[in-house]
Amino acid sequence: MSPQTTAETAAAREGIGRAPSVHIQAARLDYAGMVVFDSLDLTLPGGETTCLLGPSGVGKTSLLRLIAGLNDSAGSRGTVLGDDGRPVHDRIAYLAQQDLLLPWLSVLGNVVLGYRLRGQPITPAVAERARTLIARVGLAGREGDRPARLSGGMRQRVALARTLMEERPVVLMDEPFSALDAITRFELQALAAELLQARTVLLVTHDPLEALRLGHRVLIMAGAPARIEAPLIPPGSPPRAPGDPAILRLLADLLARLSAARSVPGEIS
Amino acid sequence: MRIVRPLLIFAGLIALWQLAVMVTGAPHYILPGPMRVLRALSGNASLLLDHATVTVVEILLGLVLGTVLGSLAALVIATVRPARRWLLPVLVISQAIPVFALAPMLVLWLGYGLASKVAMATLIIFFPVTTAFFDGLRRTEPGWLDLARTMGGRPLHVLWHLRIPAALPALTSGIRVATAVAPIGAVVGEWVGSSAGLGYLMLHANARMQVDLMFAALFLLALFAVGLYVTVDAGLRRALPWQPEDGRLTAD
Numbered sequence: 140m141s142p143q144t145t146a147e148t149a150a151a152r153e154g155i156g157r158a159p160s161v162h163i164q165a166a167r168l169d170y171a172g173m174v175v176f177d178s179l180d181l182t183l184p185g186g187e188t189t190c191l192l193g194p195s196g197v198g199k200t201s202l203l204r205l206i207a208g209l210n211d212s213a214g215s216r217g218t219v220l221g222d223d224g225r226p227v228h229d230r231i232a233y234l235a236q237q238d239l240l241l242p243w244l245s246v247l248g249n250v251v252l253g254y255r256l257r258g259q260p261i262t263p264a265v266a267e268r269a270r271t272l273i274a275r276v277g278l279a280g281r282e283g284d285r286p287a288r289l290s291g292g293m294r295q296r297v298a299l300a301r302t303l304m305e306e307r308p309v310v311l312m313d314e315p316f317s318a319l320d321a322i323t324r325f326e327l328q329a330l331a332a333e334l335l336q337a338r339t340v341l342l343v344t345h346d347p348l349e350a351l352r353l354g355h356r357v358l359i360m361a362g363a364p365a366r367i368e369a370p371l372i373p374p375g376s377p378p379r380a381p382g383d384p385a386i387l388r389l390l391a392d393l394l395a396r397l398s399a400a401r402s403v404p405g406e407i408s
Numbered sequence: 409m410r411i412v413r414p415l416l417i418f419a420g421l422i423a424l425w426q427l428a429v430m431v432t433g434a435p436h437y438i439l440p441g442p443m444r445v446l447r448a449l450s451g452n453a454s455l456l457l458d459h460a461t462v463t464v465v466e467i468l469l470g471l472v473l474g475t476v477l478g479s480l481a482a483l484v485i486a487t488v489r490p491a492r493r494w495l496l497p498v499l500v501i502s503q504a505i506p507v508f509a510l511a512p513m514l515v516l517w518l519g520y521g522l523a524s525k526v527a528m529a530t531l532i533i534f535f536p537v538t539t540a541f542f543d544g545l546r547r548t549e550p551g552w553l554d555l556a557r558t559m560g561g562r563p564l565h566v567l568w569h570l571r572i573p574a575a576l577p578a579l580t581s582g583i584r585v586a587t588a589v590a591p592i593g594a595v596v597g598e599w600v601g602s603s604a605g606l607g608y609l610m611l612h613a614n615a616r617m618q619v620d621l622m623f624a625a626l627f628l629l630a631l632f633a634v635g636l637y638v639t640v641d642a643g644l645r646r647a648l649p650w651q652p653e654d655g656r657l658t659a660d
Contacts, residue, residue: 209554233558239551242650243573255569256561285650305559 158308158339159221159230160185161206166217168201168210175201176365181358183309185222188332188340188377189370190354192347192393194401197365199343203311206341207233221309232307236314238298240286246273247282250301272300276330292323299331309339317345325381328352332378347393351386353377357393361400368396440620445627448620455609460628462605466522466594467636470529474590475583477530478537482579485538486545487567499538507532508596515601525602529593533586540585544578545571577651580644587640591633 161183168175175198183189193199204210206219208228221227240249250269254261273282276296286294295315302310315331316324332353344350350357354377356370371393374385381387422442428434429441436444449456481499484491511528518524548571556566598607606625613621645651 204554207554207558209557228558229560231558233555235551235554237551239549239555241552241570241573243576243648252555252569253559253561256556256559256565258562258565287650 158186158337159223161227161309161339162220163206164218166205168198169214174364181367183339183341185339186337187355188342188353190342190344190350190357191360192350193360197360199360200313203313203343207231207311227309230307231309231311232302232305234298234302234312234315236317238294240294240297242286245283245285246297249297250304252301253305269304272303276300292319295327303334310335312342314344329378347390348381351389352379352381359396437617437619440623444620445623448624452621456624456628459604459606459609463594464632466525467529467590469526470593471590474530474533474586475537478534479541481538482541485542503535511596511600520601520603525594525597528597529590532589532593536585537582540582541575541579544575548574576648587637
């Protein structure tokens with residue numbers, strides 16, 4: 140079976156349909172009178188995870204927000220289309236660095252939040268699927284707890300379940316694990332790789348090892364205005380073992396490239 | 409200790425009061441001692457209770473009405489853009505008018521009875537509730553709104569399930585302020601023109617040099633105001649158990 144077919148089978152199992160590839164063309168962002176990036180093109184291959192690395196302030200988050208359709212009021216523009224020629228902003232789910240759980244809702248309430256906000260009824264079938272997802276992220280039995288009673292890792296697991304509940308074929312993640320301790324992060328990376336495998340994923344991260352573990356392709360965004368360099372394609376399929384000598388060699392290489400990229404004037408936060 | 413400490417403070421204040429009476433040697437018609445006031449309390453119990461009931465009803469009605477109207481105004485201002493442009497400046501400027509100066513007018517228009525005092529309490533409560541709730545509605549965590557947008561949330565549902573609950577902690581601080589100022593509105597209304605209530609009784613007793621009765625009325629008013637505040641505060645805490653004590657919404 141070719142990788143594409145595997146992804147399609149998995150996508151069908153998840154009920155999300157075929158995960159489209161996403162094409163970003165001529166993206167531009169002006170911020171405080173500066174061009175952060177201009178005529179930036181980027182393709183996220185369907186059903187694969189693309190990791191985006193780069194120094195802070197280079198515009199990674201802005202690019203992600205542009206793809207999510209969240210940046211329209213700022214000085215940003217660009218075309219974001221799926222390979223079917225339709226916009227993708229209604230096909231994405233968004234996972235941020237903060238879990239963004241609502242403190243007054245239970246775990247279950249947070250997972251089905253999308254249904255509430257769209258005014259869709261929470262049928263027994265919907266609730267049942269939410270429970271299944273909560274169990275899949277390892278929180279069975281905690282459905283009734285409020286977020287304040289959960290640890291940071293557990294909260295991000297709930298956020299992951301909420302993301303999966305949305306059944307969106309494209310998932311945009313902005314440093315979702317960066318606030319967690321090393322062990323929790325390690326566990327959650329494996330969980331996310333497993334649960335998101337059929338989807339088109341863009342993962343913005345600061346952590347080169349995370350990118351090498353999870354990405355089918357790893358991109359570096361650097362410079363002012365920022366460019367995206369040719370993708371690095373690590374061997375094997377994610378999630379990769381972080382102890383693999385090939386991965387460690389790539390890690391050393393990535394670290395060198397990232398520290399070279401850091402000496403850039405004019406950063407934004 | 410949670411019960412003992414307030415009692416000790418209370419006893420300490422009474423002792424201080426007694427001490428002030430003994431040290432200054434003020435005559436009882438200027439500063440009556442605690443025992444004298446206690447006698448006035450028990451001797452005029454039914455009279456005091458009648459007037460206190462009137463004031464309590466005024467305060468509670470004003471509190472409910474002011475909170476409801478203030479919340480509605482905040483909702484309208486926060487959700488209807490033209491209303492924000494036109495109403496918000498009016499609301500802010502109207503606060504420069506001292507509400508107490510309106511009391512004689514309210515009595516003229518609404519009469520000596522309950523209505524003018526309830527209106528006074530409502531007016532004085534309206535603004536803190538509106539500003540606090542509006543502020544809360546305006547400051548919804550941007551990340552939550554982003555999330556709602558990516559989920560394809562509908563404006564009314566986002567308002568009901570996200571923005572209003574998120575603004576409730578702000579609303580409760582507005583209600584706390586309102587609870588503290590509601591008795592002021594009612595008593596000022598009574599002072600300006602009334603035929604019943606603790607404020608009326610205080611003015612009346614003062615004019616007839618029944619200073620101990622005036623103190624008794626004041627004592628009852630203070631007791632009720634503190635009791636109301638403690639009750640409302642505890643009720644709000646219970647209603648929003650997820651609200652962190654320090655006002656932050658997310659624990660790190």
